[in-house]
Every structure is written in structure tokens, then in C-alpha cells.
Amino acid sequence: MPLNRTPPSTSGLSPSKHNSTLRDLIEDDKEYPVTETPKVKQGFRNKRRRSDEVGDRLASFMVEIKDILESFKNEQKTKFDKLEKIFLAVDDIKKQNGEIQNSVDFLSQKYDCIVTQIGKLESEKQSNLQYLQLLEDRLDNYERLSRATCIEIRNIPTVKSETKDSLLNTIIATGKILNMSIQPNEIKDVFRFNSRDPAYKTVLVDFNSVLTKERVIRMYRKTSKENNRPTTEKLRLTGPPKPIFISESLSSKAKRLFFFTKDFANSNQYTYCWTSSGKIYLRRKEGAPVILIRNESDLENLKSQK
Structure with missing residues (x-):
């Protein structure tokens, strides 16, 4: 508890005595120090305490912000790594798509070439079939004449x-x-x-x-x-x-056609079926017109006319 001491009066003391007394007081002060509380304005003390609290809060807030930023940084790094992997995968997919597109274009060109070749082969096939039919007809005529x-x-x-x-x-x-x-x-x-x-x-x-x-x-x-x-x-x-x-x-071709014609006659109520000079004829009944059968298509036409 602070003590307010009033220094003793020095009036009536000689200088030497006064100095001696002052020394004694000083020594006493050294031996018994007295702490005096300076008078401080009330407002200044309160302001200093609030500043410390704000500083502590600010430091704590900065630490939290630092942690948040660090966490955000790590999170963003993780996302960036994932995006980087995705971008790499997308690049691979783009490359694969490019290769696939090139393959598709190549196959499309080959397909067009094949279609063209098939068209040519089909045309040649039709020509060959017509030629074979012509040769077959000629051979049948020669065989028919020889028989x-x-x-x-x-x-x-x-x-x-x-x-x-x-x-x-x-x-x-x-x-x-x-x-x-x-x-x-x-x-x-x-x-x-x-x-x-x-x-x-x-x-x-x-x-x-x-x-x-x-x-x-x-x-x-x-x-x-x-x-x-x-x-x-x-x-x-x-x-x-x-x-x-x-x-x-009959020739081989005529024999085959005659066999089908007789079967057709039996199934469709044709009374007469015969050959003459290597040719095949049908007649439904006596007095009906005579029908010349040249090929199987003639029989199909007769079926459709029923």
C-alpha cells in the first residue's frame, strides 16, 4: 500500500546538519524503498487493455486465416492435380479420337473403293451371266439338234x-x-x-x-x-x-424342264403334256390352245395367271 510521506522541515538546521539528515533520508529510502503509484488518467489504462485484447484477437484471427488459407491451398492443389489428370486423360482421349477418326476415314475410303469394285464386279457378273446363258442356250440348241x-x-x-x-x-x-x-x-x-x-x-x-x-x-x-x-x-x-x-x-436342259412341266400339269389340271422336236408343250384340255414352255419362268407365269 503506497505511503505518502511528508519530508521533515529543514528550517533551523545548519547546512551540514541538513545534509546529514538528507543523506540519512536517502539511505533510509535505499533500505526501505517506497513505490509510489503515479497518478494515471483512468481513460488511458482502459484503452491500453482493450488494445492488448484486440491484438490477441487479431493474432488469433490471423492464425485462423492462415490455417484456412493453407487448407484452401491444399484443397485447391488437390483439385488442380485432379484437373491436371483429367486434362491429361482428355488429351489422351482426343488423341485416341483423332486416331479413330483417321481410321474411320481410312475405312470409309476403303469402303467406297470396295463398293465401287463390287459395283463393277456386279456389272461384270451380270454380263458373265448373260454370256453364260447365251452359251448354255447355244449348247442346248446343238445338243437338241444332235438328238x-x-x-x-x-x-x-x-x-x-x-x-x-x-x-x-x-x-x-x-x-x-x-x-x-x-x-x-x-x-x-x-x-x-x-x-x-x-x-x-x-x-x-x-x-x-x-x-x-x-x-x-x-x-x-x-x-x-x-x-x-x-x-x-x-x-x-x-x-x-x-x-x-x-x-x-431330249437335251439335259429339256429333260429337267420336262420333268417340272409334267409335275406342273399334274398339279394344275392340265390334261396334255408332251414334247415335239425337242420342245415342250402343254394343253389344259382337248380343243384348248397349245402352250409352248421355253423355261421355268413360263411355268411361274402360268401359276400367276390362275
Whole structure:
């Protein structure tokens, strides 16, 4: 607690005594120091305390700001690293897209070239098909002309010791059953060729003229209508009795077409189906117009007309 001391009066003291007394006081002060509280204005003390508090708060605020900035910096760095990776990935994707686009352009060019080549090949194919059809028609005509004098006889049994002379005699005997005379000099050649049944291989007879061939076919059809068709029994041939069939010798193409035409006639109520001079004809009934069948398209057209 501060003490207010009033210094003793020095009046009436000699200088020496006064100095001695002052020294004593000073020594006493040294031995017993007294702290005096200076008078301070009340407002100044309060202002200084608020300044310290503001400073502390400011320092704390700066630390928080520093932490926030540091955290924000780290967060932004992390985001930047992610964005950098994304940008790198995007660059890779762009490069890949560029390569893909180049590949697509290359393939598109190749595709256009291939389409062009296919168009050319298709055009060549059509030309080749037309040419092949032309060659096929010519070959069929040549084959038809070469068979113009030929007939085929079926169901004549095959004999092991058979010769051309024995076959020739069988043909002459068949002519007698047809009420016609066939002379040996009217036959150019006679032979067998393979068929489904080896025991009854088909006999092909090649005459010297188309007239003789046509006469044999005509007489065979006449006897068939009269139920006097030749048989193996009438020819006195070995084996069970079988009817003998005589027909024109058709080309390979005509045989195939004739097979389809007969099937069409049976399925669509056509009474007549026959061949003449290597050509195929249809007639629905007696007195109906005769239809020439040139190819399978003609049969399709007849189906569509029903």
C-alpha cells in the first residue's frame, strides 16, 4: 500500500546538519524503498487493455486465416492435380479420337473403293451371266439338234451277251408291234446308257433321218391310245412283262424342264403334256390352245395367271 510521506522541515538546521539528515533520508529510502503509484488518467489504462485484447484477437484471427488459407491451398492443389489428370486423360482421349477418326476415314475410303469394285464386279457378273446363258442356250440348241434323230426306249431288259446286232433286231421287232417297218439301213446307231436300274438300261436309237424318228414316235402314241402299247412279253424278252416306253431323246436342259412341266400339269389340271422336236408343250384340255414352255419362268407365269 503506497505511503505518502511528508519530508521533515529543514528550517533551523545548519547546512551540514541538513545534509546529514538528507543523506540519512536517502539511505533510509535505499533500505526501505517506497513505490509510489503515479497518478494515471483512468481513460488511458482502459484503452491500453482493450488494445492488448484486440491484438490477441487479431493474432488469433490471423492464425485462423492462415490455417484456412493453407487448407484452401491444399484443397485447391488437390483439385488442380485432379484437373491436371483429367486434362491429361482428355488429351489422351482426343488423341485416341483423332486416331479413330483417321481410321474411320481410312475405312470409309476403303469402303467406297470396295463398293465401287463390287459395283463393277456386279456389272461384270451380270454380263458373265448373260454370256453364260447365251452359251448354255447355244449348247442346248446343238445338243437338241444332235438328238433330233434319236429316240429313247425304256424297260428293255439288259442281257449279258447283248450286242448291237441283238439290239438292232429288238428295235426291228418293236417296229413290227407298232405296225411299221424299220429297216436296218434306217438306223445309224443303237446303244445303251446308264440309268437308275442297271437291269433295264435305256436304249438310244439314232436314225438316219428325222422323218423316221417322227414316224416311230407317232405310231407309238397311236398304239398307246389304242391300248396296244408294246411290252416285253410281246417282244418275247426274258423277265416279268413290262410296258415299253418310247420318247424323244431330249437335251439335259429339256429333260429337267420336262420333268417340272409334267409335275406342273399334274398339279394344275392340265390334261396334255408332251414334247415335239425337242420342245415342250402343254394343253389344259382337248380343243384348248397349245402352250409352248421355253423355261421355268413360263411355268411361274402360268401359276400367276390362275
